[in-house]
Amino acid sequence: MDKEQSREIIMENYLHPQNRDLPHDGYDAINTRNESCIDNINLYIKWNEDILEDIVFDGEACAVSISSTSIMIKNLIGKKAKEALEYIKEFYHMTNGDDFNQELLGDACCYLEVSKQGNRKVCANLPLKGIEKAILEKIK
C-alpha cells in the first residue's frame, strides 16, 4: 500500500466513518481517550455470546483516531473475542514498527507510515485500546 492509497483510506474513513451513531439498547459502553486529553471516543459494543455482533461509536477526535475507529469497527464486527484480540495484537505490532500480519490487518495497514509521525501512533491505537479493554472485561 503506497502513501497515497493509505491517505485515501484514512480520509475516506475520517469523512465517512463506519457506524458513527448513538447506541441502542443492549450495548456496552466504553470510553477511550489519550493522554494529550484531546481525542475522546465512546465505543458501544453489542455482544452475541463471545462474538462482536455490532460496534458503534461517537465522540470527538483527530482524523487518525476517527478513521482508525471506523476501520477497526469494520474489521472486527463478526469476530470472536479471541480473534479480535489477535487482530489488535497485530495492529500494535504494526504501529510499534515490529513484524506484523499484513493479510490479517487488511486496509488497516494504512497506518504503517502515519503511526511513525510524532504522537500519531497513540491516535491510531486509541480505539483498539478501548475495544481491547472491553473484550478483556468480557472474557475475564
Add this chain to the structure above:
Amino acid sequence: MNRDDFPLLKEDIIYFDNGATSLKPKCVIDKMNDYYTNYPANTHRGDYDLSFKVDQEYEEARELVRDFIHAKYLEEIVFTSGTTESLNMIVNGFFANLLEANDEVLITSSEHASNILPWFRLARKMGIKINYIPLDSNYYVTLDHIKKALTANTKVISIAGITNVIGDIRPIKQICKLAHENNIFVVLDGAQMVPHLPIDVLNLDVDFLAFSAHKMCGPTGVGVLYGKKELLEHLEPIVLGGGMNESFDNPSEVILSELPTRLEAGTRNIAGVIGFGEAIKYLNKIGMDNIYKYELELRKYLIDKLLPLKHIDIINIESDSGIVTFNVANVFSQDVAYYLNKYNICVRAGNHCAKILKSSVGVNNTVRVSLYFYNTFEEIDSLVELLSDYDKIVKEMI
C-alpha cells in the same frame, strides 16, 4: 528580539508554544551547568566555601525575584516546583485552615486546572462553594460581573492574570480593591502573566501570587509562591522535613524555621533556582515593558493576517496578550498542529487544561499560538502562508 541567545533558534524551527513553556537562553543553561560543575553543594548546610557560594547564589535568586515582582520583603518569596504547587500550597496550607462550610470562592470557567482542582477538592472535603464569575461576550472578566457574583459569603477570588486560552488581561488592581473593600482575599495565578509584562504586587495589592520559571526563560521544576508576609505566616507547610525545622525533640515540641525556609522542605531544585535568577537578570536586561510592547505588535500582525482567511475562526480577536486561539473550519485542532509540525512549526492543540471553558466558548479544542519576544514577523508570515491554503491543510493533515 535576542534570537542569538537561544541555541534552538539556530535550527530550522518556529516555536509558537510559549504558553506551555518557553525556550531557554544559553546564559541560563550555562549558569545551571556552572552550579553542577563547579559548586554542586547543598544549601543552608555546610561551613565550607562551596556551600557558602550556593547559599549566596540561591538567596541572590530570591532577591532577584523579590525585585522583579516588587515585593516588600524577601521572606515573602517562596521557591516551589511551579505554579501548580504554589496554588496547591495556598489552597491547602492557608485556605483549608481558614474557610468554613458554605464560604464561597469565586473563579472563572477559563481558569487552568491548577486553579480549579485544588478548590474542587476543598469543596468536596469542607463544603465550601465554588462560584463562577460570568464572562462577557469576549470571554473577559469585568468588575461589574464580579460585583454581581459577590455574596456575603464570598471569601476568595482566585483567578489568572492572563488566561491560557483566551489571553485576556484581567483588571487585577481593581479586582483587589473591590475584594479588599469586602474583606475578600485575592489569589493571582500569574503563570501566563508574569513572563510577559511588568508586575508589581504592591501596586496590585494581591494577597497571593503563583508563577513558574519555565515559562519565562527559566528551567522547569521551579516556581514561586508570593504571599503577603502577614498571610504567609499563617500558611501551614504541607511538606515537612529537612531544612525547615529548628528542633523536634518530641511530637509536641516541634519548632519550625522562619519564613521562607519553613515552606521549602527538603533539598530544593538548587540548580533550577539559580538558573531562574539568571533568567530574571536576562529578562530585566531586555525590559519587561519592551517584551510586552513587542508581543502586542506581533499579535496585531498575526490577527490582521488571519482575519481575512474565511476558513479560520479566531476565538480571541480582541485579547491584549500574545495568545491567539483559533480553529480551521472542519479540521480537528490536532490535525492542524500535525500539519504545521510537518513544516517545523510548533503550536499547541487541545483544550489547554481549561476543560470547563467549553461551557462558555462552546468549543472543546482549539489551536493555540502563544508568542514570546524571540518570535518574529517573518515566522508569522510562514505560519500564515501555511494556514492560507485550506486545500493544502486538508491534504497534508495526515
